Amino acid sequence: MEIALLLLVIAAVFIVQSIKVVPQQNAWVIERLGKYHGTLTPGLNFLVPFVDRLAYKHSLKEIPLDVPSQVCITKDNTQLTVDGILYFQVTDAMRASYGSSNYIVAITQLAQTTLRSVIGRMELDRTFEERDVINSSVVQALDEAALNWGVKVLRYEIKDLTPPPAILHSMQAQITAEREKRALIAASEGRRQEQINIATGEREAAIARSEGEKQAEINKAAGTAAAITAVADATADAIGKIAAAIQQPGGDQAVQLKVAEKAVDAYAQLAQKNNTMIVPGNMSEVSGLIGTAMALLKGSNAKN
Template identity: 40%
Template sequence: MGFSGFDIAIVVLVFLVIILLFKGIKTVPQGYNYTVERFGRYTKSLTPGLNIINPIFERVGAKMNMMEQVLDVPTQEIITRDNAIVAVDGVAFYQVLNAAQAAYQVAGLENAILNLTMTNIRTVMGSMDLDELLSNRDAINERLLRVVDEAAHPWGIKITRVEIKDINPPANLIESMGRQMMAERNKRAQILDAEGLKQSQILEAEGRKEAAFRDAEARERSAEAEARATQVVSEAIAKGDVQALNYFVALKYTEALTRIGSATNSKVVLMPMEASSLIGTLGGIGEIAREVFRSEGTAGAARQTARPPVVRPGEN
């Protein structure tokens, strides 16, 4: 039994329908978005999962990666504000937020981001001194991120991070910076030494001042005591007490002999003729002391005798 022309047409039609169905079913992997074009014009975006399009009038345009991506910024030479030439490289992170804008607003997305980042690195770092570049890397990264993200916003992407990896000044400049750092450290060390010497001298002067003050105070008190003793002896002499005068003279004589005997260069001490009078004076002082103690003992016994008897309980 042969097939008619109608049967062949049905088979061909079914076969075409199956092919169209396979072509119209689109599976989008996770992390990607596909753009759909109808007669070359963007119509919609396909999200991850199973999607169906009209394969006769529509086709997949761009397959955009929606995950965060990293872009390596190559090394370039930059002239700083103080005319120092440094080699700088970096890295940029970006993420596509709008697949249609990233696909149709700019041609060559990665190349556009790369050139935009390099240009802004030259602009930002060229307006700073070398010392600022080496010490304010965080501020540079923050400024670059703000500028580049604002410029790339119409492309439907988000610049998440811009990092400067290396800043390499020339070898002769590095050597000059090393000498400058060494000179600065030596300067600080000399300043610290001078401050320490200054403090030491101040403390030493304060110690001498305190010692001199205390010596003067001691001499003043000794002079006051000497004047007081002389006044007491003078008053005793005025009252006719010759023994006080003898005591004062004997005391001074004894102190003078003590200083003579304690001298390191004196081996033999020659006693003057007045030594006998000194001994007599000392004996007189001893007699005076015994009389004083004897009189005090007699007065104490008299007081003890004159004291009334103590009556204990139970005694008549």
């Protein structure tokens, strides 16, 4: 009974040692008699008990790694404290196990040295403007070196760039001065635009007034022309009617009578309005005119 129980325990140990279940997105490195034998993939795997040994376990997920902050010297000899974060992924479990004793420490140290080198080639102002250039330079340098470690560096991001307090104060003063300058420029541009708008408005108003006056003169001239035309048409119509009446029988005598009456009335008016007596130069013309008028008047009465 004891022997059976012992055999059962040994069998259970063998089963536990021989069966390995690897989770998803993981890779386990197996050594056989101290030598690399293979890499277990996710799922159910079988080992040779007491011969195969599980040496390393690696996660194949993307891993964020906080790179400690450090002081870098820029090209213009300014100290700059830089803090960043690195994202990497294990792509080769065998190289990650044997390529480096500690690939995380290696990546961290290489990221710091590469960052100091990149920032050392830039001036202070450029470090704030070209973060993407710094990030890509660090990733490129790390990715080349990390191939032997079975690691793929995906990206590097600078979290913070902190200059010394004196430099930070100077930068703040510069920013304040720049903003004040922009405010003054904006105010002057506003005044300039205001003057332009006022001048434009006055010009347009003057043009509108002149156009109105011009149209008024045109309308007035058109009205005067229309009145003259109407008077001329009326005069022409009256003259036509008079000419037509003259063509009728007795028209000439009527015209002569009318002219004689007007002449007599005119002389009478002159005599009433002036103290000086006006005597025609040729009295025979006046007497003849009066005689003609009387003859025409008698003829008209005889007909009636």
